[in-house]
Amino acid sequence: MLPQKRPAEDLTSTAMEQKIAEQPALANGVNGHTNGVNGHANGTNGASTLPGLDASKLIITRADPTARAVPDEATACSGNETICTDHMITVPWKASSGWSAPELKPYGPLSLMPTASVLHYATECFEGLKAYRGHDGRLRLFRPDLNAKRMLMSTLRISLPGFDPAELEKLILALMAVDGPKWLPRTRPGSYLYLRPAVIGTQPQLGVQAPKEALLFITASFMPRMDSPPGGLRLHTNPEDMIRAWVGGFGYAKVGANYGPSLLATNEARERGFGQILWLYGPEGYCTEAGASNFFVVWRTREEEGGKLQLVTAPLDDKLILDGVTRRSVVELARERLAGDLEMVERKYTIDEVIAADKEGRLVEAFAAGTAFFICPVSQIRHRDYDVHIPMVKGESGQYTAKIKSWISDIMYGNEQHPWGVVVEEQQ
């Protein structure tokens, strides 16, 4: 008989809830200091004396600032390779020694053994956020605390080591403090860089197990603007035999495993001239996500239901969809600033409801919302043989879509001073 550290009946309770309860930053919704290995799924529970993630230990090794010129945005985004800034941050972790000191160093390749966990078992998760060069000359992140907390949640879900999200946020700021001035020059207000924190399992051991070695890294790069495809974004619902996420799965976590398997259907859609898949769920055909973005519709309810204007998006409670930072911001701004115009509704809704609204002339707008696509107007949804065509003002957007987009954009680029816009103190 092997040892049983916990009563067996606990296994049927939510393992993630337990992990999260061990992480004050997630459990309390505040960035309390968390021991770096508390939440690790290798069975390291409770207090540990191993070092946690600590941004104050950052070791800086600078690249030659004259070695690379900053390309213009169009050139940078034209190739098959992402152009990163001069530096990246890397932080190794080992189960036996905790988190090492973070390093900010010249951008370059990672060396991984062919047996590294991430290459076989998808022990990987990431975040995406942007740094914005404001029209007031200042450099801002948009609600980076939310990305940092979500990355901790994704990390725990994929059995990688926990950390204090406040320390991750500091590291993101540190990278931008160094690379911001050169790569997002004040001469380019309204431009942005894409920040990609990630954690990968690096232990060079085959066998399906939680990795005992990991690497956290952060890059900053160019990324093309995707928020205004000509004529709007065209969506195709997923093939009936291919769904993105499921109840009891991990659709809510930003883990690699949600993305690779979605590519087959997405490519099929692209070959047919559509931009993204509208992922439906279950025999009811609940609308969940548009590609890797959240999805919103504006419709008017039927007369007998009050004829109310509603902004509708899928709920978070069944853990099928990502708790998007842009999604959350849209929901909050709509409640705060559009309360007189429309009702913000988070509920399950089906593609048949969208089609019915279209047929009855009640469908007003639709858009995808996410960091990469920002607020991207949707002009068409094809579901089997039916085409939903969505009105676009001046061929560009609906009015509520445009309003919400401009509010968020104003916060990002400093036209509106708002607590969501976190200013980076740049090293000049």
Add this chain to the structure above:
Amino acid sequence: MLPQKRPAEDLTSTAMEQKIAEQPALANGVNGHTNGVNGHANGTNGASTLPGLDASKLIITRADPTARAVPDEATACSGNETICTDHMITVPWKASSGWSAPELKPYGPLSLMPTASVLHYATECFEGLKAYRGHDGRLRLFRPDLNAKRMLMSTLRISLPGFDPAELEKLILALMAVDGPKWLPRTRPGSYLYLRPAVIGTQPQLGVQAPKEALLFITASFMPRMDSPPGGLRLHTNPEDMIRAWVGGFGYAKVGANYGPSLLATNEARERGFGQILWLYGPEGYCTEAGASNFFVVWRTREEEGGKLQLVTAPLDDKLILDGVTRRSVVELARERLAGDLEMVERKYTIDEVIAADKEGRLVEAFAAGTAFFICPVSQIRHRDYDVHIPMVKGESGQYTAKIKSWISDIMYGNEQHPWGVVVEEQQ
């Protein structure tokens, strides 16, 4: 309006079936020569003049054969790092130029950009098979054609480039021809090495898209024996809020995305003294896989149902489970050699049926079957508060489990000359 290369209604048909139809090796069940890029999900359809995977182009760069000594099995398996042989095979692929010439070269790290697709989007798949040093002194693989074909299927599912599986099989043989004599010496009959072919997306570009660059690689390494845990393998059913795979998902493909997300539940089970999760599916609680292995039970049906002895395992048709090579071999051998003793049944069956059989004294044996765990007797299944205890002969196995295991083992190690045992022509 963007171009539509195919009629839109095709999207709702099975994208994978279409990909497979483009691959003669899979569609016809024979190893016909396939153009290496036909099945690639980047939209490269039909005939292509780009080079396919071609083992005859193999470039060999030998390691210093005296640089590393071969450890004994126990030492090799005692650490936190997989010990590989002197060489590995790597084959780069680009959408623009097809498959490069394969290289057999000294084992060592891979260099990947931090933006490489595999590190973010789980564009990765793998295979696992073993090379066996026979009691007759010869070196054998076990049904490597099945692994090669399955890897093609997994590769297509995860939007990586297609290839001729016969060429992959030749490359696996080539690696063993070079490293077999030293690393599986004739002085160690009954020992094996673990072979790990994998394909990963290497394109250094962020953004959710099928990679335009990939790398196929093959390693050979030690792997601990897992087929005889003391007292038998103890399984715990999965938490109700955590399932492994789902209809419309990718549970049948050997892609990284099936593994990382399973670790959280597996670790929870291990902390409670269980070896693996028995993954149930749906509200009915259908038994699917045991950890990353297939799962079999032997039971006797009720008297009113004939009181027949049956060997039962989950079916492949709903694509929830892996089409295991060991699973297939068990099914085929049971039909061929145990027809007088028991009935081989592939059907959906629930944990409640297993529990009922246990309560009524009809449960005879259970085992996990896979390359890593081989045929591993299961002694216990805990489901919520109920413990199924499975009889073990001499504390080791049930009699049918032992019989099947010895038959397959005899083929692997050359005690029985059989077409499933493919002899490696070693370079001496």
